[in-house]
Amino acid sequence: MEENYTGFWGVLRRPFVLDLRALALLRVATAAVVLLDLAIRSTDLEAHYANMGVLPLAVLHDHVWSAYQFSLHAASGLWQAQAGLFLLAAGLAVLLLLGYHTRLATVASWVLLVSVQNRNPLIGQGGDDLLRMLLFWGMFLPWGRVWSWDARDRPAPARLDYFSAATVAYVVQIALLYWCTALLKNGPEWTRTGTALYYAFSLDQLLLPGGRLLYPHPDLLRGLTFATYYMELLLPFALFLPVGVKWWRLMVVGVLFGFHLGISVTLYVGLFFIINMVSLLGLLPPTALDWLTGRAAPHVARAAGWRARLPAWPLPWRLRLERTREPSAGSRRVLRAVRETFVALTLAYVCWWNLDDVAVLRPTGRLMVAPARWFGLLFRVDQHWGMFAPVVFKDDGWYLFDATTADNRHIDLNRAGAPIVHTKPAAVVSLFKNDRWRKYSENYLFVSNAWMRPYYCNYLLRIWHENPAHAPLTHLSIVYMKEVSLPDYRVAKPVREVLCECEPEPASTQDDAKVLDE
Incomplete structure (x- = not known):
């Protein structure tokens, strides 16, 4: 080259x-x-x-x-x-x-x-x-x-x-x-x-x-x-x-x-x-x-015998972004410029x-x-490359979705309704369905994003009650067990922080919400 x-x-x-x-x-x-x-x-x-x-x-x-x-x-x-x-x-x-x-x-x-x-x-x-x-x-x-x-x-x-x-x-x-x-x-x-x-x-x-x-x-x-x-x-x-x-x-x-x-x-x-x-x-x-x-040459040679055709799909002239014919030399210079x-x-x-x-x-x-x-x-050419910057985030911890059932039991919706346990899970990462939820949960912590909290709380209640096999809930608290990262391998005692509390809406209100959504 x-x-x-x-x-x-x-x-x-x-x-x-x-x-x-x-x-x-x-x-x-x-x-x-x-x-x-x-x-x-x-x-x-x-x-x-x-x-x-x-x-x-x-x-x-x-x-x-x-x-x-x-x-x-x-x-x-x-x-x-x-x-x-x-x-x-x-x-x-x-x-x-x-x-x-x-x-x-x-x-x-x-x-x-x-x-x-x-x-x-x-x-x-x-x-x-x-x-x-x-x-x-x-x-x-x-x-x-x-x-x-x-x-x-x-x-x-x-x-x-x-x-x-x-x-x-x-x-x-x-x-x-x-x-x-x-x-x-x-x-x-x-x-x-x-x-x-x-x-x-x-x-x-x-x-x-x-x-x-x-x-x-x-x-x-x-x-x-x-x-x-x-x-x-x-x-x-x-x-x-x-x-x-x-x-x-x-x-x-x-x-x-x-x-x-x-x-x-x-x-x-x-x-x-x-x-x-x-x-x-x-x-x-x-x-x-x-x-x-x-x-890759042998594999390409074998694939060369494949004669499948995709439809031509001629496009309206307003949508043609590819060349359909060679432009003149002058047009090429102008378009390139x-x-x-x-x-x-x-x-x-x-x-x-x-x-x-x-x-x-x-x-x-x-x-x-x-x-x-x-x-x-x-x-959307805006961009920000602040990965672990300017310092690493130190407010570590894990979530408890502390739900109270009608018979006064406390269960954790973050663990499929298992009895609430305040000890740290063996793998906190496993509590997240995917990285999108992990990022949402990270943003959920910020005080500036406190407006997010009731919507998440109500969403968790709604999807829980959509399953008729689930026990009815009377209350839900979204709890963050905050464990600040300390230097020199010291371990902080987790602090229980209640980020949001909510109660199920009446059934009629939920039905109205579904109608509005539809």
């Missing part, structure tokens, strides 16, 4: 030249993650996206809505409507995976991903920002040019290397993620004492078996803390070196793959580690892709947003004035 980019400008372009096959892998993996995300979210259609769940539409608009946001999922409070949108999003993700009407599938998948994230921001995490940005930059990348259904009837590209403003944006976005993650970690436990991972592994809500093995070794944790901090701060610079590009990229991808695999076995972070690993695939150099295609200008300006805006987000880079005040934030909120 480097020999094809000589001269001053050619050398400057080298770090941003990507292989079309790497972009195809990025497309396939991104679509697969979208499908996985939809599958996990679909298990809570009513709870997270319908009016009968924890965030009714009226409450969404009152507390966590921006005038610049849009959401198709907020058009209806019915779970059936959400199911229809989820099926549509899944179908579009399959088309994106196959590379069928790739540009249109990318744009539509991005719209629906933004829509579902806007519907319930209380369950979002950093990986959601990255997945959203992969689809956004993917709209301007030729990630359907090879290894796609669209490419079957087109001649193979003359060159596999590709450079544009979008490739620059993609590489810079990856670097911004890790740079900002490090710069936001400005607490002493990251920069001086090296105790950040000790505190992270003290969080029973996140701790997995791999973390339990590392936790008893303070010197190892201290070394891993500093290694994590400096890796995130320094490693992205390797992406911009114009000499030995393929080796630097292989190193970056290899180190970060290992890093995120380590996270996956030590901390419960949902899809975060998978999305981060997927985001790196577009960086793979031709050397790695030549090896991969060589290994418009696209490159838009991508460059958006990338500048994204850099501005991230600079404004990192306090250490703006010691004299905000860099972005409030009126300028509309673009980021509308197109």
Whole structure:
């Protein structure tokens, strides 16, 4: 690749030249993650996206809505409507995976991903920002040019290397993620004492078996803390070196793959580690892709005999985002100039947003004035990479859903109605159905989010009483057994904090609520 980019400008372009096959892998993996995300979210259609769940539409608009946001999922409070949108999003993700009407599938998948994230921001995490940005930059990348259904009837590209403003944006976005993650970690436990991972592994809500093995070794944790901090701060610079590009990229991808695999076995972070690993695939150099295609060649040859056809599905001209005929040379230049200008300006805006987000880079005040934030909120290029920053959260603990039955027994709805027990569970992580619920429970603790509490309390009562086999309840208290993480392996005595109390509504009121929901 480097020999094809000589001269001053050619050398400057080298770090941003990507292989079309790497972009195809990025497309396939991104679509697969979208499908996985939809599958996990679909298990809570009513709870997270319908009016009968924890965030009714009226409450969404009152507390966590921006005038610049849009959401198709907020058009209806019915779970059936959400199911229809989820099926549509899944179908579009399959088309994106196959590379069928790739540009249109990318744009539509991005719209629906933004829509579902806007519907319930209380369950979002950093990986959601990255997945959203992969689809956004993917709209301007030729990630359907090879290894796609669209490419079957087109001649193979003359060159596999590709450079544009979008490739620059993609590489810079990856670097911004890790740079900002490090710069936001400005607490002493990251920069001086090296105790950040000790505190992270003290969080029973996140701790997995791999973390339990590392936790008893303070010197190892201290070394891993500093290694994590400096890796995130320094490693992205390797992406911009114009000499030995393929080796630097292989190193970056290899180190970060290992890093995120380590996270996956030590901390419960949902899809975060998978999305981060997927985001790196577009960086793979031709050397790695030549090896991969060589290994895959026998399987491709066997699949070549498959003659299945997808319908042509001619689209109305207003919806055609792919070329149906070759434009003139003049039109190509104009369209490319418009696209490159838009991508460059958006990338500048994204850099501005991230600079404004990192306090250490703006010691004299905000860099972005409030009126300028509309673009980021509308197109959802807003982003925040504050993972365990500026310090690790130390208010650890576990939930008890202390319900009182009609015969005055106390049961825990968080453990399927077992008798209430105040001792810590062997694995606190097991109390969460999935990471979306873990994130919701984390947000539930904040005093600023106290408005969330009665909706969750009433939702728990309602779904309990929907099962006729369950004992009737007269009262429910959502209790947090707070166990603050202490230094030097000291263990704090849990403190019982009642976050919310509620009683079942009369049956007639519940019926009226269901009618309104429908």
